[in-house]
Amino acid sequence: MQSKGTIKIVERKADPELSESGVYSEKEFINKILDQRKEGLKIRRENLVSFGDFAIDQVRWYTWFQTSYEDEQICTLRLYETSLMGACYHRLAIFPNEPLTVQILGYPEVTWDGEGILEMGFICPSMWLDAYFISTIVRDRPSMDVLANFPISLMKQSATKAGEISYMLVDVIQSFHNRTSDYPDKLVAAMDAAIAQGDDWALEIAMGILETFAALTTDIGYDFEEVLIKNLQFQEQYQMRLDAPKKLISIETFISFPLLGMACMWYDKGNCLSVETGWLPPYLVEGRWLEDVKVGKITR
Secondary structure (H helix, E strand, C coil): CEEECCEEECCCCCCCCCCHHHHHHHHHHHHHHHHHHHHHCCCCCCHHHHHHHHHHHHHHHHCCCCCCHHHHHHHHHHHHHHHHHHHHHHHHHHCCCCCEEECCCCCCCEEECCCCHHHHCCCCHHHHHHHHHHHHHCCCHHHHHHHHCCCHHHHCCCCCCCCHHHHHHHHHHHHHHCCCCCHHHHHHHHHHHHHHHCCHHHHHHHHHHHHHHHHHHCCCCCCHHHHHHHHHHHHHHHHHHHHHHHCCCCHHHCCCHHHHHHHHHHHHCCCCCCEECCCCCHHHHCCCCHHHHHCCCCCC
């Protein structure tokens, strides 16, 4: 970590070292998805998830590209679309027998029900966390409300199972969002459980989310930016360790959406973020293009 005046510059280690042709190829694929996505939404309900995954990949890749204002605008647009789609998908799971007509920005109008949605396995803690914090990044309060009231008991019926700490993470975030009185107790219990589990995932990923969230939402005495930097590095370290046997770099190292979402929440509390790093694109932290996206001035 270097210091530039009052700015803390934090370099990422997981550099994909893309060639010029590699960048061109990745951008070409991204543009192909952009061109096809609107008609593709009509094909199947689960494209509400798949197109969000493509958007997540796009935003992650663009942290390594030299970006223009237009690139920033389109990445913001895609995350806003992803937020709306994620909330729709979770709502379908809550009310599986009630057809839902969806009209997302410039997409065709589609109608689905939620029959069999839990069996598909796309409702799970890790995907919920990304969905919630993407909604946080694009300041989409209605979608956050849908996700914050998604029953954990229903999530546990999904074909995709997770460990108990994963569900505790969701419960902690939901409790804070809904301002329940037991939020501090749930936060402490989840942190204790992560420490007790003691493996790399619990200490570097789960604890990283919980500790950063504690620094953001409580007066526990943590310095938010110090905790944020530490846990950005931990999440990269964890993924790089998983990747080492295959000698590859996973795109997951490029952005942690929960930690980026918390940086946005910190900024929205009136704080000036003094951390400069590829993990935290300033245009997303500041919500630079959100107003134009939401009123339809930015399209693709």
